[in-house]
Amino acid sequence: MAISGKQLINGLWVQGEAGQYQAINPATAAAIEPVMSYASKVQVAAAVAAAEAAAPIFAATSLAQRAAFLNSCADEIMALGDELLDRLSQETGYPKARAEGERARTCNQLRLFASTILKGEYLNIRIDTALPDRQPLPRPDIRFTNQPIGPVVVFGASNFPLAFSVAGGDTAAALAAGCPVLVKGHNSHPGTCELVAQALAKAVQKAALPGGVFSLIMGSGREVGSELVLAPAVKAVGFTGSQAGGMALFHLANNRPEPIPVFAEMGSVNPVVLLPQALAQNAEAVATGFVGSLTLGVGQFCVNPGVVIALQGPELDQFCRAAATALAKVPAGVMLNEGIAAAYHKGTAHLAGQAGVELVAAGEAIGGKAGFCSQAQLFKVQAQAFLANPHLQEEVFGHASVLVVCQDKAELLQVVSSLRGQLTGTIQAAPDELAAYPELVQQLRQKVGRLVVNNYPTGVEVCDAMMHGGPFPAATDARFTSVGTASIARFVRPICFQNYPAALLPAELQNSNPWQLPRLINGVKTTAAVEA
Amino acid sequence: MAISGKQLINGLWVQGEAGQYQAINPATAAAIEPVMSYASKVQVAAAVAAAEAAAPIFAATSLAQRAAFLNSCADEIMALGDELLDRLSQETGYPKARAEGERARTCNQLRLFASTILKGEYLNIRIDTALPDRQPLPRPDIRFTNQPIGPVVVFGASNFPLAFSVAGGDTAAALAAGCPVLVKGHNSHPGTCELVAQALAKAVQKAALPGGVFSLIMGSGREVGSELVLAPAVKAVGFTGSQAGGMALFHLANNRPEPIPVFAEMGSVNPVVLLPQALAQNAEAVATGFVGSLTLGVGQFCVNPGVVIALQGPELDQFCRAAATALAKVPAGVMLNEGIAAAYHKGTAHLAGQAGVELVAAGEAIGGKAGFCSQAQLFKVQAQAFLANPHLQEEVFGHASVLVVCQDKAELLQVVSSLRGQLTGTIQAAPDELAAYPELVQQLRQKVGRLVVNNYPTGVEVCDAMMHGGPFPAATDARFTSVGTASIARFVRPICFQNYPAALLPAELQNSNPWQLPRLINGVKTTAAVEA
Structure with a gap:
């Protein structure tokens, strides 16, 4: 099916009733065919009603059925073939290799969730x-399991048109948990959204699930997004994007008559601390690695290293020279859309205008390039100026970073302790050097979700052990990850059954343990049956 | 040490600087010696600063050290002996047997958390x-664990002066997780609070932990409570009490510059559905069981059955007669304090005044009894009147309940589907009768945290499988329990370590697995070491 510009509501493709628009190719600023539509409030309500109706049916599927469905979603996305990759590149300016890599990541992610839920x-x-016979009172039989929380709204991110979008991590986790998903697609890549939604709709149909299990709604965050978050049947929200957007949803959801959780991953500046021996031994490699991480994907990652912290000295000077050399070779990059490019230009100009901030290195100038281009930039500031100016901790989305130069270890620790919550914290250290910085590690552990040593923060592995989240304002709830298999926990809630008829218990709680799952029985983890 | 009326701040007992008061014996309305004190804002800030300073030190303790500390807390509470039981009875009107039972529950709870954390x-x-060697990109080593979230504020409940108070479930869970705890004690039982805090202070001292690990602050919720919740160093709040109180804290916490989670368990009406065959076979036993649950502890439980739902018919008439007979024998009960008794009188009078509501049975009248007494009451209303009046779903804290009479199964389902979120839902059913009500079960599963069959909701077992919480407004976050070992999850947050030097990893993540804990290694749960 070609791209229609329609909405996916209750398993049907319907023309949006609230206006039309076209995607823009950020490399050329030209509009892309076909004309797309926005959903009306009535259409949003219809999608929510379908999700609500589908919820108990989807919740009643077995783990094996849901796993098969997730695998089928991945199969159908692959079956879209080059049409998906081409459209993605058109809508984002991403090279085809990145599109392919992100498609692989997205499909692997769906398959990983499938295998994860089977483990139970x-x-x-x-x-x-x-x-x-217990005295003074008998103990009843009590059995505890997690059940899906209900319909989940997912806001697709601009910068991962597959992996954090229509069938991205939030969607995969919610579907794995057994929750119907309503995706508010990102208006920067609506064709990509629709193609992926076509794939998921096929998988829903093949699995004979109700259409309400998966919906795609396009529209503005302020209108359609708010409408979705305020719908009483919606029970949780997943979001990846700006702090302003995330906090707007957070407050909206908390002030509903029935508040619901919003899992907003809102990015951060991801500090990178360069310890002196690491630089003394390896300034060039550290600089090259840093510039690679800073400029990957035009810096459009929530784990982009936006702040670098180091002690002054000849090693740091060497790092700066090497970074300048590496950065000079970085071409001006096409950003995802006009708004992101404009915010980058504004953000870097704002940085450059702050007291004590100087530009120390930059990539290729934009020159006469077409599209929404930007230039990589590295700024420098003394620690005291950084400490005095909270604006310097604000994320500038893109390939810009601020090097904070500290006079001594005490000042370095002061800078780290001034940081707000972060997705990641990175330390570059020589062998055995880290052991001399216990306070630094302790500080960072309190600030971050992921602590990285001698790697760079970009590259968020989708695996069991990933924690992608962190203390506020990196995320609205530090207790949850939005990447990796632990992210399912966002979309389930416990229920316990007391003195319940054995035959009517959910399968996973039945004495015979028909699915052979690990269970904590009277304090002992086992896959054995319960002795009746 | 005798009761001093002081605050426990940073391990020291200090006189509160914001006023004085005395506890009131609810059975006599007489003031109890000695004079107690309220903490000032400056004192709250000092307690928070001590907790903040203690946090990294407490977080660095081993599981074994924390388990020993929790057991020591239980030992020290037991060592308070009769002084604790007597003071508790004086301050609450509870008989000594209840005081002893609750003490046992509280100490067992601390010991259960000790054994739970050792399992890891x-x-x-x-x-x-x-x-x-992975293609296209290598995978780094990534290791994920939970760490304490930071200082936790616990609001003691009025109705469980031990088990949901100073060293109750929230405190035990937070300490088990490695979080310093600041308790805002309940002003109804300040002497009990102080005695228990004395026990915990001893345990803190014996374990050579910093004083900031545990603080007791007395004062009004509006002043001292708000001050605690707004303190930037505080990272989570546990609360058990009214919806008004819980929601005030929830909104306060969500509107901080850094929002923090509030786990408020706010009670509910805990519907009990009586299916017709259960009544036909056993109306008297069901009625006696129900009245026992309704009037236990003068009905002052958050799982008290405040709404009963049944089909009209001769079986229900029989239930009503038997309930009336049982209820008539229930003595007027002493409530916990003047405010609770006044709210009960107001609440039952309000119920009695609602359209279609009639009083069908009652316990002993108050008569000339001393203290804050109340009379058990059972009201009746037709389903249509119940559906038309949301006030009838409001909890009246105490031994009052409303029987909702339905004309048929469809109306019964309509009543159940109209219910808001609940801690518990109970069904009384004859053998095999439940299988005929799949919609009822499905509806209740979406409404409750605990589904009970042929038991009554009162009696919240402290165990691994307990879920004490539920969809809003029963609790602010349906994904967490406030009773049982799963409640630790409220007070931890994940962190992952990427490419981290093996020797510097936290013990639980080290290759050798020194604590022999279960770990998910490359997708397989095992206690084996990591092959380096």
């Missing part, structure tokens, strides 16, 4: 059997 | 080892 650990099954 | 499951350890 995420259900956190707990069974305490009856103790009828 | 709550750390959710995940290790994905490096794949240096």
